[in-house]
Amino acid sequence: MIDAIKFRNYKENTYKWIFTILAFSSLVFLVGIIIVLFKEGLPIFKEVNLFKFLFGKSWYPTYDPPEFGIFPLMLASFWVMIGATIVCVPLGIGSALYLHELASFKQRAFLKPLIEMLAGVPSIVYGFFGMVIVAPFIQKLFNIPVGLSLFTASMILGIMAVPTVCSITEDALSYVPKSFREASFAVGANRWQTLTKVIIPAAGSGISTAIILGMSRIVGETMTVLMVSGGAAIIPKSIFDPVRPMTATIAAEMGECAMGSKHFHALFAIGLILFLVTLFFNIIAEIISRRYRLKLGLGR
Amino acid sequence: MAINTVIPKKNRNIDDSFYREMKFVRMRTENLNFYYGKKQALKDININIYQNHSTAIIGPSGCGKSTLIRLFNRMNDLVPNTRIEGGIYLDDKDINGPKADVVEIRRKVGMVFQKPNPFPKTIYENLSYGLKIQGINDKTLIEQKVVESLQKAALWDEVKDRLHDNALGLSGGQQQRLCIARCIAVEPEVILFDEPCASLDPIATAKIEELIEELEKYYTIVIVTHNMQQASRVSEYTAFMYLGELIEFGKTEKIFTVPKEKKTEEYLSGKFG
Numbered sequence: 178m179i180d181a182i183k184f185r186n187y188k189e190n191t192y193k194w195i196f197t198i199l200a201f202s203s204l205v206f207l208v209g210i211i212i213v214l215f216k217e218g219l220p221i222f223k224e225v226n227l228f229k230f231l232f233g234k235s236w237y238p239t240y241d242p243p244e245f246g247i248f249p250l251m252l253a254s255f256w257v258m259i260g261a262t263i264v265c266v267p268l269g270i271g272s273a274l275y276l277h278e279l280a281s282f283k284q285r286a287f288l289k290p291l292i293e294m295l296a297g298v299p300s301i302v303y304g305f306f307g308m309v310i311v312a313p314f315i316q317k318l319f320n321i322p323v324g325l326s327l328f329t330a331s332m333i334l335g336i337m338a339v340p341t342v343c344s345i346t347e348d349a350l351s352y353v354p355k356s357f358r359e360a361s362f363a364v365g366a367n368r369w370q371t372l373t374k375v376i377i378p379a380a381g382s383g384i385s386t387a388i389i390l391g392m393s394r395i396v397g398e399t400m401t402v403l404m405v406s407g408g409a410a411i412i413p414k415s416i417f418d419p420v421r422p423m424t425a426t427i428a429a430e431m432g433e434c435a436m437g438s439k440h441f442h443a444l445f446a447i448g449l450i451l452f453l454v455t456l457f458f459n460i461i462a463e464i465i466s467r468r469y470r471l472k473l474g475l476g477r
Numbered sequence: 478m479a480i481n482t483v484i485p486k487k488n489r490n491i492d493d494s495f496y497r498e499m500k501f502v503r504m505r506t507e508n509l510n511f512y513y514g515k516k517q518a519l520k521d522i523n524i525n526i527y528q529n530h531s532t533a534i535i536g537p538s539g540c541g542k543s544t545l546i547r548l549f550n551r552m553n554d555l556v557p558n559t560r561i562e563g564g565i566y567l568d569d570k571d572i573n574g575p576k577a578d579v580v581e582i583r584r585k586v587g588m589v590f591q592k593p594n595p596f597p598k599t600i601y602e603n604l605s606y607g608l609k610i611q612g613i614n615d616k617t618l619i620e621q622k623v624v625e626s627l628q629k630a631a632l633w634d635e636v637k638d639r640l641h642d643n644a645l646g647l648s649g650g651q652q653q654r655l656c657i658a659r660c661i662a663v664e665p666e667v668i669l670f671d672e673p674c675a676s677l678d679p680i681a682t683a684k685i686e687e688l689i690e691e692l693e694k695y696y697t698i699v700i701v702t703h704n705m706q707q708a709s710r711v712s713e714y715t716a717f718m719y720l721g722e723l724i725e726f727g728k729t730e731k732i733f734t735v736p737k738e739k740k741t742e743e744y745l746s747g748k749f750g
């Protein structure tokens with residue numbers, strides 16, 4: 178009897194330890210990644226100072242002497258992010274509102290998995306689709322020399338981020354208690370008023386989280402952007418200029434540079450900046466969504 | 478005096494008696510059947526709701542009390558896959574008829590829910606919401622109505638210094654009174670209460686009951702309750718429901734002292750439910 182209890186305790190403790198270790202292993206990876214990024218990224222600042230690295234206008238890592246100004250790359254990432262956000266926010270939020278408010282039960286059961294499937298398409302497929310279909314189409318449509326550009330990248334990445342924005346927005350909308358809707362209807366509001374004045378404000382922070390996580394997804398996206406953005410490390414003058422965002426730069430150049438070279442360290446430093454930016458986005462999203470849950474009284 | 482007007486307190490005795498004698502039927506149902514999908518939740522309900530009287534609906538859990546009361550302001554429109562047979566009339570107009578205006582109906586027939594459900598907005602915004610929905614934009618008018626409804630809901634003294642705080646910071650009982658105030662603010666004529674005290678402690682319950690008794694002077698009230706004392710305290714008419722049917726309907730004191738139906742008697746004496 179006692180033995181049985183002891184054994185059960187023993188078993189429970191074992192499970193507890195296994196799961197604790199599993200949970201902490203991701204922390205170990207995170208710390209490991211941060212250490213590597215700093216260790217390999219920081220040495221570049223012995224060559225160029227931080228200011229010149231961030232705001233230098235030319236990126237010629239293989240020239241002699243090389244130039245490591247990542248300003249065009251950051252600008253490219255920034256503009257692609259803005260462009261793709263402009264594409265994904267209306268599409269993502271619009272489809273979430275449709276799913277949540279208008280779609281019948283059957284339509285929902287059909288559309289929701291479909292949109293989630295969009296998230297499961299490998300990014301190289303998006304890149305391929307962008308290169309082979311969208312880019313030539315845009316090239317013809319606007320009669321421009323190249324189809325691979327900031328514009329194309331924004332379109333494709335925007336579409337890629339739609340599932341993220343849509344499903345998080347949809348979750349946020351469905352977290353809004355049914356009782357709010359009933360309360361609104363009970364004082365004579367119609368559906369539209371209830372949606373715009375009660376449901377969307379109540380889900381507001383959840384929707385902001387969706388947008389921020391969508392943006393974070395866009396900034397971190399590599400393969401697609403490498404394939405459709407055109408790859409020129411210049412400061413874009415129009416939306417139809419080819420660009421070279423940070424992720425694409427790392428992916429394209431990492432294979433060609435010598436380990437431990439200045440170029441190598443510069444790429445790691447770019448990675449470090451990307452890491453910090455996405456970390457920042459995720460922290461903001463977390464803060465907002467926590468505040469939101471508190472506001473709705475859903476606990477932490 | 479138009480029938481729809483809220484009777485001012487000081488004239489109450491005169492007009493009240495007028496209505497009492499007239500026994501004006503404000504709402505009624507006619508052979509009402511209601512289905513959730515294939516499941517029949519209400520069977521052949523015929524009930525009258527008298528102007529400026531309060532009617533309690535009692536019965537064991539699942540007998541269809543909420544279903545019935547939610548039909549009075551078409552709240553069940555929100556539930557998919559339902560079907561109504563028979564009629565529900567407000568002032569002799571079918572509220573489900575082709576000419577019925579659901580927004581108008583819900584404005585006239587307000588509702589307070591089982592769980593307090595203030596919006597996650599400020600106290601002030603909770604009350605001004607319904608007014609703005611109606612297209613009232615005059616700030617002073619809104620302010621005046623906000624104060625008035627808080628006073629009527631016996632909440633004014635407790636919140637007058639924090640009208641612009643989030644309503645979710647109030648206690649459960651205060652939240653429920655805020656919901657009553659929100660309902661009153663749009664000046665309904667009938668107020669439906671679906672177990673308004675079910676989630677409250679005894680002290681908060683006593684306050685709400687007191688408030689409902691006060692409101693009976695101005696409004697026509699329908700209240701669903703599980704609590705027999707509550708029913709006998711606050712209502713003049715009582716309807717007893719069982720398995721989707723209206724078993725007995727009449728003056729509260731009659732139902733509670735000399736029920737005509739055996740089922741009612743059994744329920745009141747606690748044999749089931």
Ligand SMILES: Nc1ncnc2c1ncn2[C@@H]1O[C@H](COP(=O)(O)OP(=O)(O)OP(=O)(O)O)[C@@H](O)[C@H]1O
Nearest residue numbers: 513516518536537538539540541542543544545556
């Ligand atoms: N949305 C719904 N879909 C399907 N069936 C429902 C729905 N709401 C209620 N019902 C069913 O209809 C019947 C009546 O329910 P209702 O909520 O009206 O009972 P009630 O008398 O209010 O009970 P309680 O005292 O527990 O609140 C129950 O059998 C219930 O299961």
Ligand SMILES: [Mg+2]
Nearest residue numbers: 542543544671
């Ligand atoms: Mg109920």
